[in-house]
Amino acid sequence: MELGTVISTLEGPSTTDFSFVVSNNKVRKGHFVQSETEEGLLIGAVTDITRANRYFERAESIAEYERGGESLSKNFPTTDWEYIVANVRVLGVYSEGHLLRSTFPAAPGAKVSIADDKLLKGILGFDENGMLLGQLENHKIDVKVSLNRLLQKHFAVLAMSGAGKSYLASVLIEELLERKPEQGRVAVVVVDVHGEYTGFKSSPEYSSKTTVFEGRKIRIGLGKVSPQILGEFLPQLSSAQKRDIDSVLLALRQEKKSKNELFDLDDLVEKVGSSSMKETTKAPLLATLSSLKALRIFSKSDNPSVYELAQPGRLSVIDLSNIDNMRKKQLLVAYFARKLFTARKKSRIPPFILLIEESHNFAKEKASKQDMLSKSIVEKIAREGRKFGASIGLISQRPVQLSTTALSQANTHIIMRVTNPYDIKHIGEGCEALDESMLKSISTLRVGEALLIGEAVNFPVFVKIRSRKSKKSTKGEEIDVLARKFEELREKKKADVEAFI
Numbered sequence: 379m380e381l382g383t384v385i386s387t388l389e390g391p392s393t394t395d396f397s398f399v400v401s402n403n404k405v406r407k408g409h410f411v412q413s414e415t416e417e418g419l420l421i422g423a424v425t426d427i428t429r430a431n432r433y434f435e436r437a438e439s440i441a442e443y444e445r446g447g448e449s450l451s452k453n454f455p456t457t458d459w460e461y462i463v464a465n466v467r468v469l470g471v472y473s474e475g476h477l478l479r480s481t482f483p484a485a486p487g488a489k490v491s492i493a494d495d496k497l498l499k500g501i502l503g504f505d506e507n508g509m510l511l512g513q514l515e516n517h518k519i520d521v522k523v524s525l526n527r528l529l530q531k532h533f534a535v536l537a538m539s540g541a542g543k544s545y546l547a548s549v550l551i552e553e554l555l556e557r558k559p560e561q562g563r564v565a566v567v568v569v570d571v572h573g574e575y576t577g578f579k580s581s582p583e584y585s586s587k588t589t590v591f592e593g594r595k596i597r598i599g600l601g602k603v604s605p606q607i608l609g610e611f612l613p614q615l616s617s618a619q620k621r622d623i624d625s626v627l628l629a630l631r632q633e634k635k636s637k638n639e640l641f642d643l644d645d646l647v648e649k650v651g652s653s654s655m656k657e658t659t660k661a662p663l664l665a666t667l668s669s670l671k672a673l674r675i676f677s678k679s680d681n682p683s684v685y686e687l688a689q690p691g692r693l694s695v696i697d698l699s700n701i702d703n704m705r706k707k708q709l710l711v712a713y714f715a716r717k718l719f720t721a722r723k724k725s726r727i728p729p730f731i732l733l734i735e736e737s738h739n740f741a742k743e744k745a746s747k748q749d750m751l752s753k754s755i756v757e758k759i760a761r762e763g764r765k766f767g768a769s770i771g772l773i774s775q776r777p778v779q780l781s782t783t784a785l786s787q788a789n790t791h792i793i794m795r796v797t798n799p800y801d802i803k804h805i806g807e808g809c810e811a812l813d814e815s816m817l818k819s820i821s822t823l824r825v826g827e828a829l830l831i832g833e834a835v836n837f838p839v840f841v842k843i844r845s846r847k848s849k850k851s852t853k854g855e856e857i858d859v860l861a862r863k864f865e866e867l868r869e870k871k872k873a874d875v876e877a878f879i
C-alpha cells in the first residue's frame with residue numbers, strides 16, 4: 379500500500395530521518411514503512427504525523443472572517459489545501475536478507491509504502507515458534523516473541539494500575555504452559571499478591587498444569603536452614619547475637635541429624651533458652667525469635683518443597699492474597715526465591731521463570747533493613763540468574779519505587795499505559811532504547827496495549843495484547859459483578875433459611 383512521497387525539508391532527508399507527504403490517510407504513528415534507495419530498501423517507523431492547511435494558519439483572519447457568521451470551509455476550497463506530513467525514523471536498509479545501518483538518505487520524490495509483512499517479521503526479530511503475545515499495532519502481524527530472547531535475561535512489565543499488566547502476564551503464562559516438551563518447557567512460578575492467577579486452576583485447558591499454594595499453608599522448613607539464611611531472617615541482630623545463635627543452630631542441627639530428626643522454631647527457642655549464653659544476649663534473642671514465631675510460617679520442613687514448586691511446563695501460584703503482613707510476604711518470597719535459585723544452580727529443578735506481582739514491594743529502591751531480605755535475592759537472581767536459566771519477570775505499577783539495580787538488569791521492558799510524569803521519566807531513564815517520541819506515546823496507550831522494547835525484539839514495537847484463554851480469577855472481578863454476587867448469595871441464604879423454617 380502506497381502512503382506518500384518523500385519530501386525535502388530543512389533537516390532532511392538524512393541517513394537517520396526523513397519526512398513524506400501523505401497521500402493515503404491510512405498512515406498512523408507507529409507504522410513501519412519502506413522506500414527504495416540506491417543502497418537498498420530503506421525501512422523506517424513513523425514517529426509523528428502533522429497536518430497543515432494554509433487557510434487556517436492565521437488565527438485573527440479566521441476569527442475575523444467567521445465573525446460575520448460565515449464559514450471559511452464553506453466558501454473556500456480549504457480541504458484542497460490540507461496536507462499531512464509524516465516523520466520517519468530510519469531503522470536501517472534491507473539488503474540481501476539483512477538489515478544494515480543506513481548510510482545514505484531517502485530520495486526526495488521517492489515513493490513510501492507500508493513495509494512488507496514478511497520482511498517486517500524478520501526485521502523485528504519475531505520467532506515463528508515463539509510466544510504469541512498479540513498483534514503488531516497497525517499491521518496484521520502476530521507478535522511472536524522468542525522464549526530465549528525474553529527469558530534468557532529478565533523482563534519487567536511496567537504500567538499504571540488497570541493498564542493490563544496481570545492480563546498480559548496471564549497471556550504469557552498460557553503461552554508457556556502450552557509449549558510441548560520438544561520445544562523446551564520451563565517451570566513457571568508466580569508470586570500472586572492478589573490471588574489473580576488462581577483462575578488458571580479453574581480453566582479447563584490449564585487446570586491440570588496448575589497448582590495453587592495457599593499462602594496460609596506455606597511453611598519455611600527450619601530443619602535444613604543454614605546460619606546464613608537464619609541471619610537474614612533476623613536482620614536486626616547484632617553480630618555478637620548472630621554468632622551466638624549460629625552456634626546454637628549448628629549444635630541443634632548436629633544433634634537432630636544424629637537422631638535423623640528435623641527441628642523447628644520451638645526447638646531452637648528451647649535450645650537458646652537452655653544455653654549458657656549471657657543473659658544480656660539471651661533475652662533479646664528470645665524476644666526476636668518469638669517475633670518470628672508469631673508470624674507462624676516456620677515448620678520442620680518446607681511446604682511446598684522446591685521440587686513441587688518448579689516442574690517443567692507447570693504453573694505454581696504462590697497465592698499471598700490472604701496474607702496482610704508485609705514482613706511475612708517478604709520472608710516467604712525471599713526464602714522460596716532463594717531456594718529456587720540455589721536448586722536451579724545445582725540443576726535440581728528445570729529452568730524457571732519467577733513472576734513477581736507488585737515487585738516494588740519485594741525489591742524496593744529505598745529499602746529498610748527488613749525490606750533488604752527479599753530485595754537482595756531478587757537483585758541477585760536478576761544479576762546472576764541468566765547463567766543458570768533462572769529468570770525473573772518484575773511486574774509493577776510503581777516503577778519509581780522499584781530497585782534500579784533489579785530494573786537495570788531487565789533486558790526487555792514491556793511498558794503499558796502510564797500517565798504519571800514522574801513514572802514516565804523514571805522509565806525513560808531506566809530504558810535507554812526509548813526515545814522521546816515513544817516516551818510521549820506511553821501516556822496515550824489504551825488498556826491492553828503495550829510497548830515492547832529491548833532484548834526480545836530488534837526494534838521497539840507497539841503490541842495489542844491478544845485475548846486470554848484462561849479464566850480470570852474471581853478476585854479480580856469488577857465491583858458491580860462482586861456486588862451483584864454478594865446480594866444474590868444473601869438472597870439465596872435468606873430463601874434457604876425460609877425454606878427450612
Ligand SMILES: Nc1ncnc2c1ncn2[C@@H]1O[C@H](COP(=O)(O)OP(=O)(O)OP(=O)(O)O)[C@@H](O)[C@H]1O
Pocket residue numbers: 537538539540541542543544545546775825826827842843844845854
Ligand atoms: N489485552 C486485553 N484485552 C482485553 N481486556 C484487557 C486487556 N488487558 C487488560 N484488560 C482488562 O483491563 C482490566 C485491568 O487489567 P489488569 O488487571 O491486567 O490490570 P493491571 O495493570 O494488572 O492492574 P493492577 O496494577 O491494578 O494490578 C481487566 O479487567 C482486564 O480484563
Ligand SMILES: [Mg+2]
Pocket residue numbers: 543544545
Ligand atoms: Mg495486576
